[in-house]
Amino acid sequence: MATRIEFSQHGGPDVLKAVEFTPTDPAADEVQIENKAIGINYIDTYVRSGLYPSPVMPCGIGTEAAGIVIKAGSLVTHLKPGDRVVYAQASPGAYSTVHNVMADKVARLPNAISFEQAAASFLKGLTVFYLLRKTYEIKPGEIFLFHAAAGGVGLIACQWAKALGAQLIGTVGSPEKAEKAKRAGAWQTINYRQENIAERVSELTGGEKVAVVYDSVGKATWEASLDSLQRRGLMVSFGNASGPVTGVNLGILNQKGSLYVTRPSLFGYVTNKEELEEASNELFSLIASGVIKVDVPQSQKFPLHEAARAHETLESRATSGSSLLIP
Incomplete structure (x- = not known):
């Protein structure tokens, strides 16, 4: 049995x-x-x-x-x-x-x-592999935004980004989680409970924003993620921790800079x-x-x-x- x-x-x-x-x-x-x-x-x-x-x-x-x-x-x-x-x-x-x-x-x-x-x-590591190596290939020196940086996927992403020589900005929900993400290799962290995510991304990048955002949170961070992207940037939505993103008006992608959005999963890679x-x-x-x-x-x-x-x-x-x- x-x-x-x-x-x-x-x-x-x-x-x-x-x-x-x-x-x-x-x-x-x-x-x-x-x-x-x-x-x-x-x-x-x-x-x-x-x-x-x-x-x-x-x-x-x-x-x-x-x-x-x-x-x-x-x-x-x-x-x-x-x-x-x-x-x-x-x-x-x-x-x-x-x-x-x-x-x-x-x-x-x-x-x-x-x-x-x-x-x-394994699942989390394979997820980081397809995100950082396949969905959008992160280059050495590149700055990008990764939500939930102190979670299971996030901590592996912090370490992988550091190994690639990239600069990961990670969102977190507490000072303790910020410290954990930093120790794992995050370049900078944003406490989403206390700071405006898009404004901080703009500050940290000298107004340039980022070419790619990896978002497993979903509904609660959708707008902030789009607002953190450069013109023609890529929004990678790969989870729904705060609820699914629904009723998306495609016109918003035009308004915010001819953005791209993808909803990948491990089973597609x-x-x-x-x-x-x-x-x-x-x-x-x-x-x-x-x-x-x-x-x-x-x-x-x-x-x-x-x-x-x-x-x-x-x-x-x-x-x-x-x-x-x-x-």
Whole structure:
């Protein structure tokens, strides 16, 4: 028997329940993984709440974990039982002691990286990879704006930007989070509770503003993000932490300087085994060399059966960096 977290209706954290189940054998193109550490991501709260509705109930939750392959399907040639692995694009159900995952969505994990480091960084690290390397390629010396710089994605972005020789301006919600982002490599921070974001971006850039803004906050920062952009700048909206951006009048992009907007996701950038290898190899090399550090506070590691408490904590904005479920 194994244990997983599932929900039978959309709602608050309390809809998450631990249930026992008997794992099925992996399909021919799948591997079965015994999870050792499970990543908690803000997108999981969108799935649970119904912002991203689940068509079938009851539904598992979570797409990211690290662990050990215990069974491999008959068509799988690049992975075998005993391999240390990590994944971030599984079908929902990673909040589980055992999970079957498409083998092409699984990366072999170097020995230099722990299961906890991997589960805390893989989805977030792949996200930073596609944002900074593919959606818009950040150049050395470039100044850009990144919202929620002390979050799980943000702290990796701060470190990655520093490694690229770029200057990241990060928005944060407290002096403590500002200090955390600065330590990670942010060039400057803006406390959005106390400062006008667009005005500060203009001040920090000598009136030039920035060519690209990365915004995972959504509704609350939409206008400020557009107002921070140079003429023909790119607004990269990749999350909805404050609610989705809706009812956009395209004329505003003209008024604010012939701006571009894109709404990317990892699934548009990492679509096959080769793309996964390219992204994970770059991420793993940065983590293994210590350029990107992944530290999860003990207070942000939760037993699997306390998934509801983990979601409450995440949504309260009381966390910084990554959080984990430990089976």
